[in-house]
Amino acid sequence: MSAKVPSPPPEIWVPIKLTLELAAISTLSLIIVATPLAWWLARSKAWFKEAVAAVVSLPMVLPPTVLGFYLLIALGPDGPGGWVASLWGARTLAFTFTGLVIGSIISSMPFVVQPIRNAFAAVGDRPLEVAATLRASPPRAFFTVALPLASPGLLTGAVLGFAHTVGEFGVILMIGGNIPGRTRVMSTAIFDFVETMRWREANLLAGGMVAFAFAVILAMILIEKRFARAGA
Amino acid sequence: MTERPAIRAEFRGTLGKFALDAGFAAPAKGVTALFGPSGCGKTTVLRCLAGLVHLKGVCEVDGDVWQDENGAFLPTYKRPLGYVFQEASLFPHLSVRRNLLFGAPRKDGGPREPIAFDEVVELLGLTRLLDRSPRNLSGGERQRVAIGRALLSQPKLLLMDEPLSALDRATKNEILPFLERLRDRLALPVVYVTHDIAEVERLADGIVLMDKGRVIGSGPLGELETDPSLPLAIARDAAVSLDGVVHASDQAYGLVILKVRGGSFIVPAPAAPAGERRRVRIIAGDVSLAREAPRPSSILNVLPARVVAMKPIDANEVVAVVALGPDGTGARLLSRLTRKSWEALGLGEGASVYAQVKAVALASGRGDLG
Numbered sequence A: 001m002s003a004k005v006p007s008p009p010p011e012i013w014v015p016i017k018l019t020l021e022l023a024a025i026s027t028l029s030l031i032i033v034a035t036p037l038a039w040w041l042a043r044s045k046a047w048f049k050e051a052v053a054a055v056v057s058l059p060m061v062l063p064p065t066v067l068g069f070y071l072l073i074a075l076g077p078d079g080p081g082g083w084v085a086s087l088w089g090a091r092t093l094a095f096t097f098t099g100l101v102i103g104s105i106i107s108s109m110p111f112v113v114q115p116i117r118n119a120f121a122a123v124g125d126r127p128l129e130v131a132a133t134l135r136a137s138p139p140r141a142f143f144t145v146a147l148p149l150a151s152p153g154l155l156t157g158a159v160l161g162f163a164h165t166v167g168e169f170g171v172i173l174m175i176g177g178n179i180p181g182r183t184r185v186m187s188t189a190i191f192d193f194v195e196t197m198r199w200r201e202a203n204l205l206a207g208g209m210v211a212f213a214f215a216v217i218l219a220m221i222l223i224e225k226r227f228a229r230a231g232a
Numbered sequence B: 001m002t003e004r005p006a007i008r009a010e011f012r013g014t015l016g017k018f019a020l021d022a023g024f025a026a027p028a029k030g031v032t033a034l035f036g037p038s039g040c041g042k043t044t045v046l047r048c049l050a051g052l053v054h055l056k057g058v059c060e061v062d063g064d065v066w067q068d069e070n071g072a073f074l075p076t077y078k079r080p081l082g083y084v085f086q087e088a089s090l091f092p093h094l095s096v097r098r099n100l101l102f103g104a105p106r107k108d109g110g111p112r113e114p115i116a117f118d119e120v121v122e123l124l125g126l127t128r129l130l131d132r133s134p135r136n137l138s139g140g141e142r143q144r145v146a147i148g149r150a151l152l153s154q155p156k157l158l159l160m161d162e163p164l165s166a167l168d169r170a171t172k173n174e175i176l177p178f179l180e181r182l183r184d185r186l187a188l189p190v191v192y193v194t195h196d197i198a199e200v201e202r203l204a205d206g207i208v209l210m211d212k213g214r215v216i217g218s219g220p221l222g223e224l225e226t227d228p229s230l231p232l233a234i235a236r237d238a239a240v241s242l243d244g245v246v247h248a249s250d251q252a253y254g255l256v257i258l259k260v261r262g263g264s265f266i267v268p269a270p271a272a273p274a275g276e277r278r279r280v281r282i283i284a285g286d287v288s289l290a291r292e293a294p295r296p297s298s299i300l301n302v303l304p305a306r307v308v309a310m311k312p313i314d315a316n317e318v319v320a321v322v323a324l325g326p327d328g329t330g331a332r333l334l335s336r337l338t339r340k341s342w343e344a345l346g347l348g349e350g351a352s353v354y355a356q357v358k359a360v361a362l363a364s365g366r367g368d369l370g
Helices: A010-043 A049-061 A064-075 A080-086 A097-123 A126-133 A138-149 A151-167 A170-176 A186-195 A199-231 B042-050 B096-101 B117-123 B139-152 B169-185 B197-203 B221-225 B339-344
Strands: B007-015 B018-026 B031-035 B056-061 B064-067 B081-084 B157-161 B190-194 B206-211 B214-220 B239-250 B255-260 B263-268 B277-283 B287-290 B301-312 B317-324 B332-338 B352-357
Touching: A010 A049, A010 A097, A010 A138, A010 A151, A010 A186, A010 A199, A049 A097, A064 A080, A064 A097, A064 A170, A097 A138, A097 A151, A097 A170, A126 A138, A126 B081, A138 A151, A151 A186, A151 A199, A170 A186, A186 A199, B007 B042, B018 B042, B018 B206, B031 B042, B031 B197, B042 B056, B042 B081, B042 B157, B042 B190, B081 B139, B096 B117, B096 B139, B117 B139, B117 B169, B139 B157, B139 B169, B169 B197, B190 B197, B197 B239, B206 B221, B214 B221, B221 B239, B221 B332, B239 B263, B239 B332, B255 B277, B263 B277, B263 B301, B287 B317, B287 B332, B317 B339, B317 B352, B332 B339, B332 B352
Parallel strands: B018 B214, B031 B190, B031 B206, B081 B157, B157 B190
Antiparallel strands: B007 B018, B007 B056, B056 B064, B206 B214, B239 B255, B239 B277, B255 B263, B287 B352, B301 B317, B301 B352, B317 B332
16 A cells, blocks of 8 residues: 555545445434434333333344335335325336435334433333422423433434434345436445446445544543433 | 322232332421331332332322323323432433422513522532532432532422431441431421331321331321330330420530420530520430439439320330320420330329439431431
């Protein structure tokens, strides 16, 4: 690696930008959906709650192709996704950016719900009981006590959700179709560059993702350390 | 003299294997102790009062119905109460000041709150702590903040669940004076759960005795302490708490003359203005009985009284309840004596006696809360 490195070809910026957009929108949606779900899982006494937790966790164990297959059907013209798409005159959500967002939310959900659920469970009953004895209504207790106390868990969930969305490959390929500029994200772009023997581009993207993954894992460890100290 | 009870509570139900069936009433003022051995259901009753546990029953406070038999049940956050938990349970993400103000009504202007921020801060000695984080406070400081936080929510009823039991002895003795000041300065009914009789003797005006999920007696402290059918009177460390009024001080000898119903006591205590309230504790083992006025001796307190009741403790000891005053209408004391003495003196209900009290001590002056 002694030769002067020429500037990277412009084609790699499109998937990078698309990936960041996808991950940002998915993470935001995930936090909004996963926080109430995690709260319910942590506090409910419903007999079926662990069944719901298992369903939410399915994407962790299922092969991405299986998840992608069902998503493809669900997002397609004959599924609920097709019906939603018909609202604005389209035929399908498959092979669209919106479809990718939906797929990413579902496949990354367990990685976001789990740490938030654990954080809510660690808060325990007592702070909420104290809040109730101080006239705090349940919503006020949630926003002023539970949420701030569980914030390290939310941060962990957001980082994991973002990272997992960036790293998703199988589901994206199944429902996105790797369309340049629309659904070709970094992970699928690497696949494409390798197939067309463009090693330099593949190398740049792959190296970037290794650095990104390293940064994420380091961030996770640091958040956890801070959390442990705060709880002491 | 019976006041209209401000607190009426009755709870029935089971929690796991534990069955509770407890009812009591308490006056609108003063500290009512919920007292009994660990696991007797005191804390559950307190949690029911707060609405943190929902069992069948009734709960009325100051004329407001918080729960009734027809299923009405006010959620905790709508009940004007303050609750001090065994562990201070401060919010770690808020400063001491914001903890204190968490439950304070948020309004500008309007009528002044009955319990003012500055007053609570001063009463509990929190001035220097206001901008600190709860993480950096000692156990005693935390508990004081928790008490202040509960008070500033402007409760009509203060519930305290063994607020001292998680603290070491020195810290307990640091907090108790604050609780006494609180009791004397605020006209707020307090229900105080404890399994430590020393805290009861020092703080309580009334007591609800619990055992195995049931109430076995309730009423003014002095009455229950001297009720021979209840376990308090026959306990090894049985004592009575008498509330008296300072009559005069004898600074030269460091003594105070304290008037109680039916008599007066000479008590070693710092001089105090006449008319101030003081509580003394008299241990049953420190009281002996004589049929005739004894000759002068080192015992300062010899009071005419009448025997009201007697209960054998074991094969050779009995505890006698005597009422002060020649006519036996005054405050009651316990006297522990041998069965042999009881019979040799020919004692019985109604007998006139002289109670010789070897030791009288201020309840608040005790440094041996364990």
